Amino acid sequence: MLSAYRVLDLTDERGLLCGQILGDLSADVIKIEPPGGSPARDIPPFFRDTPDRERSLFWWSYNRNKRAITLDVEKADGREILLRLVRSAHFLIESEIPGQMASFGLGYEALRAINPGLIYVSITAFGQDGPKALYADADLIVMAAGGPLILTGDEDRPPVRVSVAQGYLHASADAAVGAMVANHERAVSGLGQHVDISAQQSLAMATQSSILAAAVGADQIERMAGGVRVGLLRLPLVWPAKDGWVSCTFLFGSALGVFTRKLMHYICEHGYCDEATRDKDWLAYTELLLTGREPIAEYERVIGIVSKFTAAHTKGELLRLAIDKGFLIAPITTMSEVIDSEQLRAREYFQELPHPELGRAIRYPGPFVKFSESPIKYRRRPPSVGEHNREIYCDELGMSESTVAELSKRGII
Amino acid sequence: MSSRLALRDVKILDFMWVMAGPASTRMLADFGATIVRVESPTRVDTARTLQPYHNNQIGPDSSGLFGNCNADKFGITLDLGNPRSHDVVFDLVRWADVVTESFSPKAMRAWGLDYENLRRIKPDIIMLSTCLMGQSGPLSRFAGFGNLAAAISGFYNLTGWEDRPPSGPFGAYTDYVAPRFTAIAILAALEYRRKTGKGQYIDQSQGETALHFLTPAILDYTANGRVDSRVGNRDARFAPHGIYPGRAADSWVAIVCRSDDEFRSLCEAMNRRDLAADNRFAAMAARVDNAGTLDEIVSSWSRQHLAQQIETTLQARSIPAHVVENSREYLHDPQVQHRGHFVELPHPTLGKTVVEGPRAKLSRTPGEVRRAAPTLGQDNHYVFESILGYDEGRITDLAAAGVFG
Numbered sequence: 001m002l003s004a005y006r007v008l009d010l011t012d013e014r015g016l017l018c019g020q021i022l023g024d025l026s027a028d029v030i031k032i033e034p035p036g037g038s039p040a041r042d043i044p045p046f047f048r049d050t051p052d053r054e055r056s057l058f059w060w061s062y063n064r065n066k067r068a069i070t071l072d073v074e075k076a077d078g079r080e081i082l083l084r085l086v087r088s089a090h091f092l093i094e095s096e097i098p099g100q101m102a103s104f105g106l107g108y109e110a111l112r113a114i115n116p117g118l119i120y121v122s123i124t125a126f127g128q129d130g131p132k133a134l135y136a137d138a139d140l141i142v143m144a145a146g147g148p149l150i151l152t153g154d155e156d157r158p159p160v161r162v163s164v165a166q167g168y169l170h171a172s173a174d175a176a177v178g179a180m181v182a183n184h185e186r187a188v189s190g191l192g193q194h195v196d197i198s199a200q201q202s203l204a205m206a207t208q209s210s211i212l213a214a215a216v217g218a219d220q221i222e223r224m225a226g227g228v229r230v231g232l233l234r235l236p237l238v239w240p241a242k243d244g245w246v247s248c249t250f251l252f253g254s255a256l257g258v259f260t261r262k263l264m265h266y267i268c269e270h271g272y273c274d275e276a277t278r279d280k281d282w283l284a285y286t287e288l289l290l291t292g293r294e295p296i297a298e299y300e301r302v303i304g305i306v307s308k309f310t311a312a313h314t315k316g317e318l319l320r321l322a323i324d325k326g327f328l329i330a331p332i333t334t335m336s337e338v339i340d341s342e343q344l345r346a347r348e349y350f351q352e353l354p355h356p357e358l359g360r361a362i363r364y365p366g367p368f369v370k371f372s373e374s375p376i377k378y379r380r381r382p383p384s385v386g387e388h389n390r391e392i393y394c395d396e397l398g399m400s401e402s403t404v405a406e407l408s409k410r411g412i413i
Numbered sequence: 414m415s416s417r418l419a420l421r422d423v424k425i426l427d428f429m430w431v432m433a434g435p436a437s438t439r440m441l442a443d444f445g446a447t448i449v450r451v452e453s454p455t456r457v458d459t460a461r462t463l464q465p466y467h468n469n470q471i472g473p474d475s476s477g478l479f480g481n482c483n484a485d486k487f488g489i490t491l492d493l494g495n496p497r498s499h500d501v502v503f504d505l506v507r508w509a510d511v512v513t514e515s516f517s518p519k520a521m522r523a524w525g526l527d528y529e530n531l532r533r534i535k536p537d538i539i540m541l542s543t544c545l546m547g548q549s550g551p552l553s554r555f556a557g558f559g560n561l562a563a564a565i566s567g568f569y570n571l572t573g574w575e576d577r578p579p580s581g582p583f584g585a586y587t588d589y590v591a592p593r594f595t596a597i598a599i600l601a602a603l604e605y606r607r608k609t610g611k612g613q614y615i616d617q618s619q620g621e622t623a624l625h626f627l628t629p630a631i632l633d634y635t636a637n638g639r640v641d642s643r644v645g646n647r648d649a650r651f652a653p654h655g656i657y658p659g660r661a662a663d664s665w666v667a668i669v670c671r672s673d674d675e676f677r678s679l680c681e682a683m684n685r686r687d688l689a690a691d692n693r694f695a696a697m698a699a700r701v702d703n704a705g706t707l708d709e710i711v712s713s714w715s716r717q718h719l720a721q722q723i724e725t726t727l728q729a730r731s732i733p734a735h736v737v738e739n740s741r742e743y744l745h746d747p748q749v750q751h752r753g754h755f756v757e758l759p760h761p762t763l764g765k766t767v768v769e770g771p772r773a774k775l776s777r778t779p780g781e782v783r784r785a786a787p788t789l790g791q792d793n794h795y796v797f798e799s800i801l802g803y804d805e806g807r808i809t810d811l812a813a814a815g816v817f818g
Binding site: 001002004017021025042043044045047048049057058060061062108126127128129130131132133135136137138140141142143144145146147148149150151152153154157158159160161162163164166169170173174175176177178180181182183184185187188191193194195196197198200201202204205206207208209210211212213214215216217218219220221222223225226227228230237238245246247249253254255256286287319322323326328329330331332333334335336337338339341342343344346347349350362363364365366367368369370371372373374 | 419420422423432436440441444456457458459461462463464465466467468469471477478480481482541546547549550551552553554555556557558560561562563564565566567568569570571572573574577578579580581582583584585586588589590592593594595596597598600601602603604605607608609611612613614615616617618621622624625626627628629630631632633634635636637639640641642643644645646648649650651654655656657658663665666667669671675728731732733734735736737738739740741743744746747748749751752754755766767768769772773774775776777778780
């Protein structure tokens, strides 16, 4: 789909996913790393727990379908080589602190002068401008600044993040959207532009629009163990099962109340509650609670009944019921249960990529969507440090092997 | 419509509802795509019933979530169960570049509105279906919301404290991940059509898409055979790395030291230079091993100060720190204000509303929010008259036949 385009990926761990998305869509993505390799190669976990720049599973996660070269773009000679690559590039992605690229002579304005069609994508914590643009950052920092963190965790402990860092992935995915929008427009105007992504703004997406609560005059939603609290209402999303936990959407209103009514009928049929409990007005139940016509204690009693029902069944039984009866219940699964699931096997989701250097293949999560005409292909395993130096510098840029050797000696390649 | 908007030539017939689907076309709408969004006149879009409600009042237009997901779209009502609505759908398909839907699989087929039928009407149509688990497989019939997809895709088990049941991420987590990829897939298919003249069908499983945000944990299993679990806020590389209490009730600040230098600087800020010389904390690896003890020390210091004050003090030393913001703090955050994140809009029934602006800032053809989300059927007349060119008589006939509900 994007095979006509070349992407220069200068990002560190903050932006690697963006280039991989374009690579999955068949763009020619060149990952440009400092000599010795990107610091993102030091991020665990490692293959067989051996810390090694060629064995970072984090690096493998976000560098498929890319070629890799090493280049010190902070040195004048390195910069000149990058500028040669920029002339034939369609996208450049970077994740430096704002102003850093400009200080190397590689800011958007400088590169636009060489290649007006270039789409230049910047992924940072807070965006290119504003009072916090130069703030020191980390994934946890942007999670805190972006809104989702305060909503997550147990009320008697600090807010808690997803144990796999998420912050910059949201920003990188938004960056790919911005790049594709700019690309669509370029087909008409022939011109590129600067796409500026702030992780703080991207993360507000992970609040289910409750980031708007103050602006529209609504109550703040508060975190609670296995759910959320709205005022006095405790809304559990994690429920006990016989062999673990499930998530159950036990909510009310004209849309969701229909599911709750259906579930309460089933629960009643199986002797967990009386008919009066079953026949509460589940569609209007939120209003009943908010106006005090239904006491909170009665609601808590109902939650107890439903918990007793879920706890009496296994995750598998509850999923079966959800499918057969249309209940809103799903098992809380471990990573192995996800990966070994029948569903993903039936859809041939996982993709094996050969890693000849290991003498084996590694299974990767499959295409992010299934295109009928132009399916996503996993063409390349994540590259080793400088794997394509020769191919790109000699075969494509026409540099001689001795020049490359000399630049390598000087620490530029 | 501004002539500078990047997607001004893109036309989408949008049957998607609730959150994940509509959030994706909202991104395209900001950049000028024309979105005609079909709602059922009888089965209310769940998003209209979800928090946050304007001034805590429940009503058909009062959901801030619905407003946020549907700004800049035209809203029409069609009763798809009424066969006479299908001619209208087919006319809209002829008009559109892209048709999107997020029903549970088989719904579109049951109505005769699946890809095979629509491509007969318009051979180069692009159609995207998005649902929890994808169009095929034993769980394809499993329908519901993003909290369920997040649970069944591993996000819940990976969020929370080691010694407790999972907390789960907040809400319908896969609905935050999937929309970006939906928008990307639509734009990629448009690019492919521009080059080849071919349309196509796109099958998105929101669970599968979201797994791209868990890849390191997936590879830890497929390459190492290890099943990762939740670890609170601990990080394998950095300590301190956590959320610490501020002086006020339920106020928190995130603090991370990425290097020994940053840790020494934190020790100075805490007036605890002794820690930097302590064997348990002097080097990063030792700090990571003793992270629990260190967290208690940092917490006992942070409790004496306002979270905002800690952010300012530590950032002045270039130590990563930030208040854990709630929606009020986010609204008043000078950075968020500088970036113009929130946009106020007039609204036909609420008077005014607020939505989030475009997330990607494009320098030459920036996105813009032009109109609040439609009330139910707000644009029936505009769409049938101005987009489809129906005359008044035909519209009256269709209305009498119950096509609009």
